[in-house]
């Protein structure tokens with residue numbers, strides 16, 4: 001039996017978990033309420049915070065070797081994938097998905113961290129006048145949402161094998 005277990009802060013990992021559950025028929029649980037998934041093969045979906053896949057260590061303790069680890073970050077990039085795998089010691093099958101970002105949905109420490117990052121980006125922009133940096137600042141200020149069912153294609157294919 002396969003189960004989907006997720007950790008989310010602003011909802012995008014939960015959205016992916018629910019979409020995947022709908023597509024595959026596998027049950028999905030929040031890690032904090034996932035006792036029913038113990039004993040099954042777990043697809044673990046969680047968000048990335050400063051390079052760390054949240055709740056991954058806890059999930060490994062609870063479920064043992066995971067069937068797949070799915071990291072939800074700002075965007076999908078091959079270079080980040082390599083560093084995520086290394087930093088989080090991922091030997092399981094690994095996928096990454098582009099999530100969403102909205103500073104208004106953040107609070108406390110996370111809001112502070114991202115507020116600082118946006119300030120740093122703005123300062124850099126002033127110095128370098130790089131068009132890419134400006135694009136990024138605009139994106140962060142407006143917020144973005146890349147969550148889409150299409151992004152689950154490879155993962156669904158893997159699970160159907």
Ligand SMILES: Cc1cc2nc3c(=O)[nH]c(=O)nc-3n(C[C@H](O)[C@H](O)[C@H](O)COP(=O)(O)O)c2cc1C
Nearest residue numbers: 008009010011012013047048050051073074099100
């Ligand atoms: C404090 C903080 C740090 C973050 N660090 C990263 C990061 O290192 N790499 C990345 O790709 N995304 C990073 N993000 C973006 C989140 O992973 C992204 O917004 C994700 O979609 C959140 O998932 P959720 O909606 O399930 O909480 C960070 C977000 C916050 C708030």
